[in-house]
Amino acid sequence: MLYIARQFDPLSNEKEMIESSIEESIVLSIFDLSNQLKKIGDDVYQKVGLTTQQWLILLHLANNPNLPFFKREEHSKDLMASELADSLNVSRANITNLINVLLDKGLIRQYEDKDDRRKKRLKLTKKGITLVNNTQPSRLGVINYLTEGFNDAEKKTFLRFLETCMNKLINEDDKIKSFHKLLVDI
Amino acid sequence: MLYIARQFDPLSNEKEMIESSIEESIVLSIFDLSNQLKKIGDDVYQKVGLTTQQWLILLHLANNPNLPFFKREEHSKDLMASELADSLNVSRANITNLINVLLDKGLIRQYEDKDDRRKKRLKLTKKGITLVNNTQPSRLGVINYLTEGFNDAEKKTFLRFLETCMNKLINEDDKIKSFHKLLVDI
DNA sequence: AAAAATAGTTAATATTATTAACTATTTAAG
DNA sequence: CTTAAATAGTTAATAATATTAACTATTTTT
Known part of the structure; x- marks a missing residue:
């Protein structure tokens, strides 16, 4: 059970508890949209025998400049597994598995870094x-269809919004966690 | 293997294949942001012994008017499992499991619909x-922190963008699928 | 009255991911 | 310069999250 300084009376009208x-x-819309996009992605990528996560790895290795990861930091050398883990926000062990599938399918290859023999690129x-390249037209078709009807200024506002949120989440992690402390166990 | 009318030469410069x-x-930012938000959510909700999915069910049953589901359609009666499956975009069997956890924890209850005895609300x-109610301040704290620094017009543009995309995904499913047909097996 | 559709459940399983323990290597500290 | 700490990757065991298929019960459609 939890206790916090209370904003609402829990015994009040059960219907309209939460404000617009x-x-x-x-x-909530970002969640929902991302979910839908993932489902659509899964449908497409399973035609080529991949999952959305595996697909995202390929996009990284293709140096897709639209990936938030590449906007956050420059990468001159080929990526390694731990960088993918960072970008996809999953464990390294998980990346190992995903990579093994892609290696088996002959879609990627791995080589040892000469300067640091711990690393595999x-x-x-x-x-x-x-x-x-072959899947790019289909991807861009969906993306352009989704975003059509908005002008460039609106799209820029939109992207700036997303990137500002991301920066806050990544760089001001402490601040975010401080909100969680509003939750105090009894 | 796949074949499509080709936009790029696959043998050209391996570096800058994909345009900004x-x-x-x-x-891609929406994906990334949603991912990050989910991780943060998981951290918070696991303190109260829930997953993000279970949490979302509670938000639905609290009739949170900010849920895209409630913007798409009015709901006068209490929700049933299949409606949750629709909204969360998962199978009914999955919802059964999630609901059982919440029932066990005594957070929700289930009753039979008098008018249609197949249904449980x-x-x-x-x-x-x-x-x-007790977790709401923490949630709203994070949300307001994330979205501060943007004025109301920008927020509205942003929300309209998200909702327009969602509508296209939901109502114009055929159109989306037609893009996938750009992928043709050899 | 029969057939189809809807709601929910169960069982078996797939997938996706995690943690913990381990090796190998490099970097930092005393 | 040698020990300790950090980093990269892997493996094994397992958790979580989800799916499909088959089933019952009920309602709706034809």
């Missing part, structure tokens, strides 16, 4: 490059 | 209502 809020609507094979 | 595009940046218990 544009901010909460935004956050990843690269698309020709087959992997072809796959990325 | 604000539209693709938006979609769901309701928060007092304990469930208290939990929702």
Whole structure:
């Protein structure tokens, strides 16, 4: 059980407990939209025998400049597993599994870093490059269809919004966690 | 293997294969942000012994008006499992499991619909209502922090963008699927 | 009255992910 | 310069999250 300084009376009218809020609507919509997009992605990528996560790895190795990861930091060398784990926000062990699938399918290859023998760097094979290129029109078709009807200024506002939120989440982690402390166990 | 009318030469320069595009940046950022938010949510909700999915069910049963589901359609009666499955975009079997956990914890209760005996409707218990109310300040704290620094017009543009995308995904499913047909097996 | 659709459940299983323990290597500290 | 700490990757065991298929019960449609 929990206790916090209370904003609402829990015994009040059970129906309209929660207020309309544009901010909460935004956050819940982002969740919902991402979910839907993932489902659509899964449908497409399973036609080529991949999951959305595996697909995202290919996009990283294709140096897709639209990935938030590449906007956050420059990468001159080929990526390694731990960087993918960072970007996808999952464990390294999980990345190992995903990579093994892609290696088996001959879509990527792995080579040892000469300067640091702990590291293994990843690269698309020709087959992997072809796959990325061949699926690109379908991907961009959906994306452009979704975003059409908005002008450039609106799209920029939108992207700035997303990136500002991300920065807050990543750089001001402490601040976010301080909100959680509003939850105190009894 | 796949074949499509080719946009890029797969043998060309391996580095800058993919162009910068604000539209693709938006979609990839939405993914990323949703991911981060989910991780944060998982951290908070696991303190109260719930997963993000279970939490979302509670938000539905609290009739949170900010949920996209309630913006899409009015609901006068209490929700049933299949409606939750619709909203969360998962199978009914999955919802059964999630609901059983919440029933065990005494956060929700289930009653049979008098008019249609196939249906079981769901309701928060007092304990469930208290939990929702007690966690609300923490949730809203994070949400308001994330969205501060943008004015109301920008927030509205942003929300309209998200909702327009969702509508396209839901109502114009055929159109989306037609893009996938750009992928043709050899 | 029969057939189809809807709601929910169960069982078996797939997937996706995690943690913990381990090796190998590099970097930092005393 | 040698020990301790940090980093990269892997493996094994397991948790969580989800799915499909088959089933019952009920309602709706034809």
